[in-house]
Amino acid sequence: QKEVEQDPGPLSVPEGAIVSLNCTYSNSAFQYFMWYRQYSRKGPELLMYTYSSGNKEDGRFTAQVDKSSKYISLFIRDSQPSDSATYLCAMSGVTGTASKLTFGTGTRLQVTL
Amino acid sequence: DVKVTQSSRYLVKRTGEKVFLECVQDMDHENMFWYRQDPGLGLRLIYFSYDVKMKEKGDIPEGYSVSREKKERFSLILESASTNQTSMYLCASSLSGELSSGNTIYFGEGSWLTVV
Numbered sequence: 590q591k592e593v594e595q596d597p598g599p600l601s602v603p604e605g606a607i608v609s610l611n612c613t614y615s616n617s618a619f620q621y622f623m624w625y626r627q628y629s630r631k632g633p634e635l636l637m638y639t640y641s642s643g644n645k646e647d648g649r650f651t652a653q654v655d656k657s658s659k660y661i662s663l664f665i666r667d668s669q670p671s672d673s674a675t676y677l678c679a680m681s682g683v684t685g686t687a688s689k690l691t692f693g694t695g696t697r698l699q700v701t702l
Numbered sequence: 703d704v705k706v707t708q709s710s711r712y713l714v715k716r717t718g719e720k721v722f723l724e725c726v727q728d729m730d731h732e733n734m735f736w737y738r739q740d741p742g743l744g745l746r747l748i749y750f751s752y753d754v755k756m757k758e759k760g761d762i763p764e765g766y767s768v769s770r771e772k773k774e775r776f777s778l779i780l781e782s783a784s785t786n787q788t789s790m791y792l793c794a795s796s797l798s799g800e801l802s803s804g805n806t807i808y809f810g811e812g813s814w815l816t817v818v
Contacts, residue, residue, distance in 0.1 A: 597742070621801045625809075632706070632792055632809035633745075640803070677745070679807075687733055687750075687796045687807055688758065694744040 592616050595678055595693030604702055608665040612678035612693045615659065619680040619691075622654050624663045627675045627695065636676075637663065668700045705729070706810035708793050714816045721780040723813050725793030734776035735760075735794040735807065736768060745792065751776055752799055783817045790814050 595612045602608055610624075620641055625633035637652040639645045639661075645652045651664040661680070665672055678693040705728045715721050727734065735750040737760075747760030749768040757768050765787060769777045776795075780787055793810040 623806060630812070630814070632794075632811045635806050635808065638801075638803055638806055681801055687799050687801055687805075688735070688747065688752075688760070690747075690801075690807060692745040694742060 590615065591694075592691050593678065593680060593693045596696055597694060598697040599699050600696060601699045601701060602668055604668060604670060604700055606668050606700075608668050608672070608698060608700075610663040610665075610676050610678075610696050610698065612661050612680075613659055614661070614680060614691075616680075616682065616691075617656075617659065618682040619656075619659075621681040622652070622661050623679040623690075624650075624652055625677040625679060627677060629674075633677055665698075668698075670700050670702060673698060673700050706793055706795055706808055708791075708810040708813045710813050711811065712814045714818060715780075715783050717784060717817055719780075719783050719817075721783050721815065721817075723778040723780075723791055723793075723815070725776045725778070725810055726774050727776075727793075727795040727808075728774065729795065729797070729808075730773065731795035731797050731808075732773075733796045733799050734770065735796075736766075736776065736778045737792045737794065738762070738789045739792055739812070740789050748778065748791075780815075783815075785817050788815060788817045 624637040627633040653662040675695040736748045751770040
């Protein structure tokens, strides 16, 4: 079983929809959580960073961490065709060491007109 | 903005060739990383470096070596390329080794390597 599980999709939604992207994990030591967006044939770019539990909002994006359920989510409001990309979750343990970052395999999102 | 530049975006090499992938970052970051990304497997860490001339093995170092002679430059070397090394290679950097809201990993655009 992988430490971090992520549904590969593709997830197809109409423009303007609210999108929910999720990751589950098994390592209770994870404390640092990130979401990356990766366009086709490009490198991942950091979208959201959260530490421990709770919510964090940035524009149309909200990251949510539920450590009791070992579940993290990224919500995208008013989705746009430009949001079409693969979204990767990433997490690290107590020491927060960058070299120990564990990535999900990514969920491909398609936002249609 | 952090800029991580991978000079070769698309390469086709023959089995047994020695391959160099170059990466440069412009933000004076201490740490640099090489990952490979494969469908269904996600990103896997090959090697990382926390200082000039220092390197540490990641999760899948076999068949690879690295070089960091200058702080801004980190090279990935495939000594004898094989077809199972066909993949997308991502270079990344971070200011330091400890994650925080002000220190996360920044990626380059990727190098697509095909070994035939």
